[in-house]
Amino acid sequence: MYRTITSDNYRERKSSIYYGHCTPTEWAISDVNPFFYYLTFLSNSKKEKQVKSFKKLIEYCKTNPTVDDSSDYFETALNMLGNTLERMDRKSEAWNTYKRSIAYAPHNNAAYWHLFRLLGRHLYSGASEK
Numbered sequence: 400m401y402r403t404i405t406s407d408n409y410r411e412r413k414s415s416i417y418y419g420h421c422t423p424t425e426w427a428i429s430d431v432n433p434f435f436y437y438l439t440f441l442s443n444s445k446k447e448k449q450v451k452s453f454k455k456l457i458e459y460c461k462t463n464p465t466v467d468d469s470s471d472y473f474e475t476a477l478n479m480l481g482n483t484l485e486r487m488d489r490k491s492e493a494w495n496t497y498k499r500s501i502a503y504a505p506h507n508n509a510a511y512w513h514l515f516r517l518l519g520r521h522l523y524s525g526a527s528e529k
Contacts, residue, residue: 429472429476430475430476432455432459433456433459433476433479436452436453436455436459436479437452437483439452440452440456440486453487457480460473460476460477473504474500474501474504474510477499477500477503477510478500478508478509480496481493481494481496481497481500481513482513484496485513493517494514494517497513497514498514501514
């Protein structure tokens with residue numbers, strides 16, 4: 400999945416391709432800890448294990464890394480937290496989490512896709528009720 404939304408993102412992504420290979424801007428990259436918490440949340444049917452994983456993911460995302468610290472791929476952790484919030488039907492919190500992700504990393508961020516999808520679901524669910 401490409402994380403490009405705007406023409407600026409496309410130019411940045413296009414300039415990241417060298418010698419026919421893609422650079423990490425093409426991929427969704429995550430630190431292992433939040434990814435583990437996210438997968439644990441998704442794969443467990445036991446509510447208490449899901450809650451435990453969710454709390455660990457929140458605790459990880461409470462950290463506020465500096466903008467220069469891109470090695471932790473913090474925006475991906477925020478996107479996983481946003482998706483977890485969506486699955487818990489906490490859409491307004493998910494929306495704010497995706498916005499925080501974009502504020503942290505405004506280019507080539509999958510959070511734009513998540514926001515557009517949330518907005519579309521909201522608009523189409525309202526249209527079907529009329």
